[in-house]
Amino acid sequence: MRVGVVILPIYRWTEAAARWRDAEQAGFDAAWTYDHLSWRSFRDEPWFGSVPTLTAAAAVTSRIRLGTLVSSPNFREPVTFAKDVMTVDDVSGGRFTLGIGAGGTGFDATALGQEPWTPQERQDRFEEFLELADLLLTQPDTTFRGRYYAADEARMIPGCVQRPRVPFAVAATGPRGLRLAARLGQAWVTFGDPKQLEGRTEAEYTAAIRDQARRFDEACAAEGRDPSGFGRILLNGSTGERALDSVDAFVDYAGRYAAVGMTEIAVHLPVPGTVFGTDEAAFERIVTEGLPQVRAL
Secondary structure: OEEEEEOOOOOOHHHHHHHHHHHHHHOOOEEEEOOOOOOHHHOOOOOOOHHHHHHHHHHHOOOOEEEEEEEOOOOOOHHHHHHHHHHHHHHOOOOEEEEEOOOOOOOOOOOOOOOOOOHHHHHHHHHHHHHHHHHHHHOOEEEEEOOOOEEEEEEOOOOOOOOOOOOEEEEOOOHHHHHHHHHHOOEEEEOOOOOOOOOOOHHHHHHHHHHHHHHHHHHHHHHOOOHHHOEEEEEOOOOOOOOOOOHHHHHHHHHHHHHOOOOEEEEEOOOOOOOOOOOHHHHHHHHHHHHHHHHOO
16 A cells, blocks of 8 residues: 655745655655645635646655646646646656546636536536647647647647656546546546545445445446556545544554555645644654555555
8 A cells, every 4th residue: 555645835945845855755655735726724825836846846856756636627728737747747757647636616716717617517628638638748749629628739849758648646436537537547536425524434434435446447347448557546634534643543544445445545744723733743653653554555
């Protein structure tokens, strides 16, 4: 079982650089950040751009994988974003993973002045966005005409360090999203069942992910792809589970999800006084004592 850490883009780089270096030195397999313009309770607090942050993180690390968890079409455009993705992949020496999803409502979903999209339009845009991003990142020039996005001889030279392109970690819980993840992804991301985030038992939370994993397997079969070749990433922190209370709780949490096929757990670096205000001493023990146990699963 791999373990990743989410480092929110809330720190000036003079302070943030050490957090990214420390994540690598601690033994985390991946370091992620949110790709938003603002986010929930941090909306009126410092919040920096994900692409410059990851580029800088690439320059102060050498081993750890880096990525967005996750980007969305809410304020991204495929051609310009693909150029950014190609560049971060180059600076990192091929350590970048593009975590990407359909996005949601509120927060920065209308920051560019657009009207809110319906759930169907969000998914329609997401499918077209990802299809075009796949083309852009796998060939030197792309011409494309879609309903929402277009490219006219868009150049992506020299291309990604990783071939044929950077891996896509596609966030999905519904049928269309799971099918898209199976078709174009190299990894699948979930945070739990959106309808069962609170008030459930550990067994119920685990059963929800088991059911999602089963449906993802079915989507892979429908797309003619081997489900065993995919990474399966669980983002911790959205459900009522208390995985970061202690080393034992963390190891048990990871073990339950390893048993249903998840291959990576992503936890948030503590941010005191916020929804990510995990006890820092407990988190340190999880890193030093729990991380080796979980990575051996």
